[in-house]
Amino acid sequence: xxxxxxxxxxxxxxxxxxxxxxxxxxxxxxxxxxxxxxxxxxxxxxxxxxxxxxxxxxxxxxxxxxxxxxxxxxxxxxxxxxxxxxxxxxxxxxxxxxxxxxxxxxxxxxxxxxxxxxxxxxxxxxxxxxxxxxxxxxxxxxxxxxxxxxxxxxxxxxxxxxxxxxxxxxxxxxxxxxxxxxxxxxxxxxxxxxxxxxxx
Amino acid sequence: xxxxxxxxxxxxxxxxxxxxxxxxxxxxxxxxxxxxxxxxxxxxxxxxxxxxxxxxxxxxxxxxxxxxxxxxxxxxxxxxxxxxxxxxxxxxxxxxxxxxxxxxxxxxxxxxxxxxxxxxxxxxxxxxxxxxxxxxxxxxxxxxxxxxxxxxxxxxxxxxxxxxxxxxxxxxxxxxxxxxxxxxxxxxxxxxxxxxxxxxxxxxxxxxxxxxxx
Numbered sequence: 001x002x003x004x005x006x007x008x009x010x011x012x013x014x015x016x017x018x019x020x021x022x023x024x025x026x027x028x029x030x031x032x033x034x035x036x037x038x039x040x041x042x043x044x045x046x047x048x049x050x051x052x053x054x055x056x057x058x059x060x061x062x063x064x065x066x067x068x069x070x071x072x073x074x075x076x077x078x079x080x081x082x083x084x085x086x087x088x089x090x091x092x093x094x095x096x097x098x099x100x101x102x103x104x105x106x107x108x109x110x111x112x113x114x115x116x117x118x119x120x121x122x123x124x125x126x127x128x129x130x131x132x133x134x135x136x137x138x139x140x141x142x143x144x145x146x147x148x149x150x151x152x153x154x155x156x157x158x159x160x161x162x163x164x165x166x167x168x169x170x171x172x173x174x175x176x177x178x179x180x181x182x183x184x185x186x187x188x189x190x191x192x193x194x195x196x197x198x199x200x
Numbered sequence: 201x202x203x204x205x206x207x208x209x210x211x212x213x214x215x216x217x218x219x220x221x222x223x224x225x226x227x228x229x230x231x232x233x234x235x236x237x238x239x240x241x242x243x244x245x246x247x248x249x250x251x252x253x254x255x256x257x258x259x260x261x262x263x264x265x266x267x268x269x270x271x272x273x274x275x276x277x278x279x280x281x282x283x284x285x286x287x288x289x290x291x292x293x294x295x296x297x298x299x300x301x302x303x304x305x306x307x308x309x310x311x312x313x314x315x316x317x318x319x320x321x322x323x324x325x326x327x328x329x330x331x332x333x334x335x336x337x338x339x340x341x342x343x344x345x346x347x348x349x350x351x352x353x354x355x356x357x358x359x360x361x362x363x364x365x366x367x368x369x370x371x372x373x374x375x376x377x378x379x380x381x382x383x384x385x386x387x388x389x390x391x392x393x394x395x396x397x398x399x400x401x402x403x404x405x406x407x408x409x410x411x412x413x414x
Contacts (some may be wrong), residue, residue, distance in 0.1 A: 021229065021392055025335045029222035035298050069303060076296040084292060099342045102295045106335045108226055176407060179400030187386075187393040 005182030011131035016109045017140045018189035022107040026100045031198040034157050039093045041138025047078045052118040052130035071114045077106045148172045211361035216342045218369040219403040224336030238374035242367030244327040251358025264290045298341045306332045339340035
């Protein structure tokens, strides 16, 4: 049962972006469309799961004084793998995400989970925690990206949704739209959280 | 000279690191509650960003990039190797190299400040460890070398100006947030959400600068 909770807590209760306010830079920067959000989410999830697994496996060998540089090196290795794979197989996406792929290294979600969870728990639970957190992150990015894309260009995942007469509000896919939508999304997540707490 | 001025103005106003490039948002949201701490953080970021731009540029040009300035190629050439310079391409190591260099640089700066200038250390000290995992620092290093391909002086000016742009946004934000404490904000919007709305409005204002075309 603990394992299931490790997974589901990332979706709302400990959602990395909306509740813990971690990983804000990529969240705002890449969500000008749903597909970019999905790509970023998957890349970060891969790094998160792999680094959580490795950190939790090597934790008996790591002296606690130098654990942070070691964690960062582990994370940077997986980020480099992701960067090269994406550049080779999804060049368009890799171009769209730009410097935010290498910047996964300094995404506070990943180092935060390595430090707060993986360095204290078993490999299996750390893996599931990484999956759950990554899923919560991806979900947030896709929802935010879909919302901004719908208002800003009238499409979702490139599919026309709004009618032909719809005039896209360009502001939503420009930087201000990112800040405004995320502000309202955080407030919405708080409302949902309060509701679930009251019911429980 | 004019070229450097354009780089500086565009990094401060047009492509402001926080409001248009979305780099360094964690400190922007986290340390913008008081103007005093915002100024301290801003100064520390300007300092580290300029240094990091210089150091990462040197690492990139002399160790990682393929070309005749690569030290490994120069050494190999001295010993009579015929390998072309293009095959000494280590740019895939850039992310790992940069983050480790920046992390050790910040530690080093902290030690030097502690020994040589205790007053500066007490002003900036607590902010320095936070800066290591600030994406604005790694971002400026990546932009200088990979995306924009600046020379040394341009990279230095870009790093400095990006820090100034960050500080400008941070101080403005902290001024607004100090006033905001007395405003009747809806309960669910308090704290983080309203900070994002404020940032959105600031970003909208900065969007006006994109009309500045050179």
